[in-house]
Amino acid sequence: MIRDFLDVVANIFKSRILYVMIIIVALFASLVVRLFNLQIYNEDYYMSTYIKKAEKTIYNQATRGKIFDRNGNLLAYNELAYAVTIEDTLENNGKRSEKLNNIILNAIKIIEKNGDSIVYDFGIGVKKDGKIEYTMESPSAIKTFLINVYGSKELKDTKGRDISNASAKEVFDYLVRDKYEIDTGLGAEYDIKVAMIRYKLSLNNYQKYMATVLALNVSDKTVAAISESKADIRGVNVTQQSIRKYNEAEYFAPVIGYTGTISPDQLEKFTQDDQDYMPNDVVGKSGIEESFEYQLSGDRGSQTVFVDSVGKVVDVIKKEESNTGNSIYLTLDTDLTKATYKLLEQKIAGILSNQLVAYDIDFKKKA
Numbered sequence: 578m579i580r581d582f583l584d585v586v587a588n589i590f591k592s593r594i595l596y597v598m599i600i601i602v603a604l605f606a607s608l609v610v611r612l613f614n615l616q617i618y619n620e621d622y623y624m625s626t627y628i629k630k631a632e633k634t635i636y637n638q639a640t641r642g643k644i645f646d647r648n649g650n651l652l653a654y655n656e657l658a659y660a661v662t663i664e665d666t667l668e669n670n671g672k673r674s675e676k677l678n679n680i681i682l683n684a685i686k687i688i689e690k691n692g693d694s695i696v697y698d699f700g701i702g703v704k705k706d707g708k709i710e711y712t713m714e715s716p717s718a719i720k721t722f723l724i725n726v727y728g729s730k731e732l733k734d735t736k737g738r739d740i741s742n743a744s745a746k747e748v749f750d751y752l753v754r755d756k757y758e759i760d761t762g763l764g765a766e767y768d769i770k771v772a773m774i775r776y777k778l779s780l781n782n783y784q785k786y787m788a789t790v791l792a793l794n795v796s797d798k799t800v801a802a803i804s805e806s807k808a809d810i811r812g813v814n815v816t817q818q819s820i821r822k823y824n825e826a827e828y829f830a831p832v833i834g835y836t837g838t839i840s841p842d843q844l845e846k847f848t849q850d851d852q853d854y855m856p857n858d859v860v861g862k863s864g865i866e867e868s869f870e871y872q873l874s875g876d877r878g879s880q881t882v883f884v885d886s887v888g889k890v891v892d893v894i895k896k897e898e899s900n901t902g903n904s905i906y907l908t909l910d911t912d913l914t915k916a917t918y919k920l921l922e923q924k925i926a927g928i929l930s931n932q933l934v935a936y937d938i939d940f941k942k943k944a
Contacts, residue, residue: 633882638858639875640819642902644833644865646911653823653833653866659795660818661688661803662788665778666811674758681774682761684813687806688792691799695792698838699773700726701745703765709746718842726752726776752776780856790838790857794820821859821866825911828918832909834864853877865905875902 644653663684667673685695700722702712711719720732723741726748727734732741734751743751752772753759759775761767777789791813792799800815807813821836823829839847839860847854852871854860860874861867878899883892 635880635882636855637878637880637899638855639877639899640901641821641836641859642873642875643904644873645904645906646909646914647907648910649906650911651824652829652907652911653821655819656822657817658793658820659797659800660793660816661791661795661799662814662816663774663778663791664788664812664814677775677778678757678759678761678771680810680812681771682763682767683806684791684803684810685767685770685774687802687810688795688799691796691802693792693795693799695770695774696790696838697770697773698840699769699776700841701748701769703769707765709744709749709765709769711745713840713842715842715845718840718845721845722841723748725780726756777856788814788816790818793818825915828911828915829909830864832864832907834866834868835862836860836866837862865907869905872905873902876900 640655641653643651643655645651661684663681665677667677688695700711700713700719701709704710711722713719713722720741723732723743724730727740729740732739734740740747749765749769749772752775753768757772757775759768759771761771774789774791795815803810803813803815823833823835826833836859839854839856839858840862843860844854844856847860861870866873876899879897880893881895883894
């Protein structure tokens with residue numbers, strides 16, 4: 578019996594199947610060891626190696642400086658408020674453009690349905706009569722806008738035609754019909770709003786981690802509605818941003834001015850002055866806010882981050898805080914300005930009243 582057992586063992590060792598089985602077992606064991614190494618022992622290392630695709634820098638605009646009167650009374654300051662932003666996080670496929678258009682349109686509808694409005698600062702706009710016109714006057718600003726729209730410094734369209742004298746309507750048709758294939762079904766007003774957001778997103782085409790502002794200082798209702806609709810508006814988020822507030826605005830508005838998103842005209846001017854500004858920055862638009870822009874704006878901060886293959890931030894490796902802009906003290910006195918304003922108001926009211934009385938007397942004489 579022992580001899581029979583030894584014969585069986587000898588036959589097994591002589592069989593080719595044994596060697597095949599040994600190879601299979603060895604390969605399987607090697608696979609198990611490899612999986613253990615990948616998923617357990619070196620999980621953190623390989624995960625970080627897979628995710629961290631690129632190192633990028635995100636810039637944060639500084640908080641603007643405050644404005645005071647000569648006695649230290651606060652006239653302009655900053656306050657945190659909710660803002661709605663959008664990032665392009667969609668994968669590149671055949672339906673991408675259509676999906677992105679729908680996301681933008683749905684976000685706009687939510688914002689406007691809840692009583693808020695989007696930030697509109699585009700190179701073209703729709704007038705009340707439905708006519709499409711440029712919203713800027715400077716020829717150089719229009720030229721810069723056309724270069725960005727068509728992506729050609731030579732001012733040629735995709736067919737090689739000269740577009741240096743393109744009308745606002747031609748730009749509208751190119752963006753809405755050809756480039757972004759927009760059809761909201763709600764008319765030119767909404768088509769151009771979607772086109773504006775697509776255009777802004779295109780300026781950050783290779784920087785998907787940079788958000789584009791849709792609306793500022795939105796209500797709690799809008800915040801709640803955006804949060805409830807996250808599944809339908811991918812990439813749309815609610816963040817906190819600093820907005821400008823003014824005291825005694827009735828009396829100082831013409832002097833202090835106001836702020837808004839930088840226009841193509843301003844961006845061109847600041848660039849020529851060798852100033853560091855970006856397309857989404859908030860700047861002074863008139864008055865003291867505009868005249869002392871460089872003093873009030875401060876120095877932007879930055880974050881060096883790792884982003885994954887779809888542009889999502891996965892790690893912050895370096896952060897530089899922004900520096901708040903300088904505060905400005907005016908030579909104006911709030912009490913004196915208010916008193917002067919009220920005196921002028923009374924004087925003008927008296928003049929108008931006398932004119933109305935004189936007109937009434939003259940009318941009665943003629944009657």
